[in-house]
Amino acid sequence: MKDKQYSASGTRRGFSLRKALKILMTVLLIYCLLSAALTAVLYRLLFPRRSGVSEFRYSWAELGAGAPPRQEFRFPSGDNLLYAARYDVPDPKGLILVVNGIGAGIDAHLPEIQYFTAHGYSALTWDATGIGESEGKWSVGLQQIKLDLLACLDWLEREGGEELPVLLYGHSAGGYAASTALATDHRIDGVICISAFNSPVDIMLWHARSRVGFLADTQIPFLRLENRLLFGPEADGSAFEAVSAAQVPVLIVQGDSDDLVPYSQSLIRYAEEFENPKVRCLEVSTEYRNEHNTPWLSEASACYQYTFPKGETPDKAQANELSESFMEELLAFLDEAAS
Numbered sequence: 001m002k003d004k005q006y007s008a009s010g011t012r013r014g015f016s017l018r019k020a021l022k023i024l025m026t027v028l029l030i031y032c033l034l035s036a037a038l039t040a041v042l043y044r045l046l047f048p049r050r051s052g053v054s055e056f057r058y059s060w061a062e063l064g065a066g067a068p069p070r071q072e073f074r075f076p077s078g079d080n081l082l083y084a085a086r087y088d089v090p091d092p093k094g095l096i097l098v099v100n101g102i103g104a105g106i107d108a109h110l111p112e113i114q115y116f117t118a119h120g121y122s123a124l125t126w127d128a129t130g131i132g133e134s135e136g137k138w139s140v141g142l143q144q145i146k147l148d149l150l151a152c153l154d155w156l157e158r159e160g161g162e163e164l165p166v167l168l169y170g171h172s173a174g175g176y177a178a179s180t181a182l183a184t185d186h187r188i189d190g191v192i193c194i195s196a197f198n199s200p201v202d203i204m205l206w207h208a209r210s211r212v213g214f215l216a217d218t219q220i221p222f223l224r225l226e227n228r229l230l231f232g233p234e235a236d237g238s239a240f241e242a243v244s245a246a247q248v249p250v251l252i253v254q255g256d257s258d259d260l261v262p263y264s265q266s267l268i269r270y271a272e273e274f275e276n277p278k279v280r281c282l283e284v285s286t287e288y289r290n291e292h293n294t295p296w297l298s299e300a301s302a303c304y305q306y307t308f309p310k311g312e313t314p315d316k317a318q319a320n321e322l323s324e325s326f327m328e329e330l331l332a333f334l335d336e337a338a339s
Contacts, residue, residue: 032222039222043230047139052105052132056305056319059107060085068117075126077151083133084126084152087117094165094189094338098125099149101172101195102142105132109171111320112296115327121334122164126152142200143231146177153186165189165338169330172196172261172292176239179250179267183242190337192330193239194253195260195292196267201227201236203265240270249278249337251330255290256283282329289323296330298323 053059060067071088074081085106096116100108106127113123128148130136149168156166168191170178175196182188197203201224208216227235243250254261254268263269271281284295288302297305301321308314 035219035222036225039219039226043141043226044138047102047130047141047144049130049136049138050103050105050132052100052103052108052127054104054108056308056314056316057108058110058316058320060110062316063110068114075152075155077129077148080129080135082126082129082135082148082151084124087113087123089117089120089122091120092122092164093120094122094167094334096121096123096167096169096334097149097152097178098123099145099168099170099174099178100125100128100131101174102128102139102145103131104128104171104174109169109296111322112169112327115322115331116169116334119331121167121338124152141227141230142173142176142204143227143235145173146180147231149174149177149181150184150186153181153184153188157186167334167337168192170194170196173200175267176200179239180237180242182246182248182250183237188248190249190251190334191243192251192253192333193243193267194295195255195258196239196252197261197265198239198267198270199236199265203261206262206265239267240273243267243279244270244273244275246276247278248276249333250276250280251333252279252281253295254281254283255292255295256285257287257290258292260292280333284326289326296322296326 060070068087070085072083072085074083083106098109098113106125109125113125116123126148127134128139129144130139166187166189168178168181168188170176170192171194175193178191179193179196182191204223205216205220208219252268254266256263258266268281268283284290286299288306289295289297289299291302291306294302294305298321301319304318
């Protein structure tokens with residue numbers, strides 16, 4: 001019987017292969033841990049605590065005697081209390097919840113609130129988590145706006161219910177929040193979405209790719225993981241799917257020169273695909289008004305904001321003139337939805 005023979009070279013090859021696999025697994029593990037940690041850090045850098053104050057927007061106090069009366073209060077959202085204001089009018093046609101975009105404060109849409117109250121609607125808005133006078137160490141992420149909106153709707157129901165028609169007016173992340181809220185069982189009678197995106201993860205990836213190219217794709221699993229850890233299983237719900245499945249009126253507004261929510265990421269790209277027969281889409285193409293933060297402004301005010309020299313003090317009267325024709329179109333939509 002012959003003894004088995006092993007060559008020294010074969011043994012070395014087997015050892016080298018095992019060593020290479022161990023090194024590869026170690027490198028992959030370190031890469032995954034560092035990527036996950038980096039993603040968590042980036043979220044906190046991208047969504048810090050913010051003042052919510054804009055250089056162009058009026059504050060309620062600045063309006064003085066011309067400010068619409070409001071009642072300030074707080075309501076809970078998760079572990080935080082949010083600072084809110086309600087503008088009530090006599091015999092209101094409905095209650096409009098104004099849902100601000102990421103980083104925008106309670107007075108971000110004060111000109112529109114003035115318009116709504118002047119035309120018979122009560123309004124309610126708030127500083128989101130980590131913004132302005134609301135609690136929160138940071139603003140968490142795009143989906144936090146939705147959680148705060150749902151918390152507000154919960155609070156209204158706990159306070160005895162809202163007998164008035166409830167209408168949502170949301171911009172950017174607030175537009176995403178308003179549209180995806182349609183997938184819940186809260187009472188919502190109509191929604192206006194301005195500059196809204198379809199998916200929080202997709203819009204973040206789009207911006208990442210525009211900055212670092214294909215390297216952004218290597219971080220997709222970690223972005224989705226952090227997103228899931230922060231916001232749960234519904235963290236990346238589709239605004240399109242929520243609007244399409246709803247049976248209430250929805251007005252989608254988008255500027256055709258929006259660089260923050262480009263057409264490829266916008267809700268309006270699905271204009272021909274919605275199953276909801278009550279969806280209307282409005283694309284703004286007027287120069288300067290067709291940007292992310294200006295569809296509701298007059299052409300003169302939009303131009304003023306986008307050509308204003310940095311470092312100077314703006315004339316807020318010039319910066320906040322509304323487009324009368326645009327607001328009339330919104331009002332007609334609201335009156336129909338509230339009837």
